[in-house]
Amino acid sequence: MDLKIFEYCFQYDDGKTMEGLESADVIILGPSRVGKTPLCFYLSYMGIKAVNIPLFPELNFDCSILSDYRKKTFGLTRAVDSLRDRRITREKSLGMNTNYSDTMRIIDELDYAENIYKKLGIPTIDLDKTAIEEASDFISDRIGK
Numbered sequence: 527m528d529l530k531i532f533e534y535c536f537q538y539d540d541g542k543t544m545e546g547l548e549s550a551d552v553i554i555l556g557p558s559r560v561g562k563t564p565l566c567f568y569l570s571y572m573g574i575k576a577v578n579i580p581l582f583p584e585l586n587f588d589c590s591i592l593s594d595y596r597k598k599t600f601g602l603t604r605a606v607d608s609l610r611d612r613r614i615t616r617e618k619s620l621g622m623n624t625n626y627s628d629t630m631r632i633i634d635e636l637d638y639a640e641n642i643y644k645k646l647g648i649p650t651i652d653l654d655k656t657a658i659e660e661a662s663d664f665i666s667d668r669i670g671k
Contacts, residue, residue, distance in 0.1 A: 528573055535570040538577035539563055544591065547577060552665055553595055554578040555642065556602030557635040558626075559612040561653040565602065568658050574671055581639045589645045598669050601643035601650040606632050608654050 537543070538550065540563065547553060551574045554562050562578035569576040581587055592599050604612075606629060613627035625631045643650050649668070651661045 532570045534575045541579045550577040552576040553599040560602045568662050583638045599648045604654045
């Protein structure tokens with residue numbers, strides 16, 4: 527594994543910065559707990575520089591910043607129940623008590639993300655139906671790496 531690629535992935539994890547998107551091999555979008563980070567780190571193991579950006583309605587994400595990068599951008603999704611279970615576990619581990627795992631909140635976030643995927647015209651990967659290894663192979667094939 528190339529540590530520089532791993533460090534790149536860490537630097538751009540969870541939308542820490544939006545600068546330098548042109549240097550990414552792949553851009554991954556999706557709601558919280560959908561699996562962006564594990565997928566990106568698996569891609570880094572394959573030698574692919576991956577950026578992940580969280581999507582949530584309050585973000586008012588400007589799709590135009592990705593208009594030049596559509597061919598290397600992918601959206602992630604999961605079923606509502608799956609996402610809720612992951613978020614409940616996360617809330618418990620952090621001692622949180624918010625609307626983070628609320629079913630309606632999750633539905634709103636998934637709808638918001640899906641609308642962005644449609645606007646951008648990017649492929650969507652359901653990580654409840656696709657293993658991270660399979661998703662990585664799909665992405666690698668699509669970007670030609």
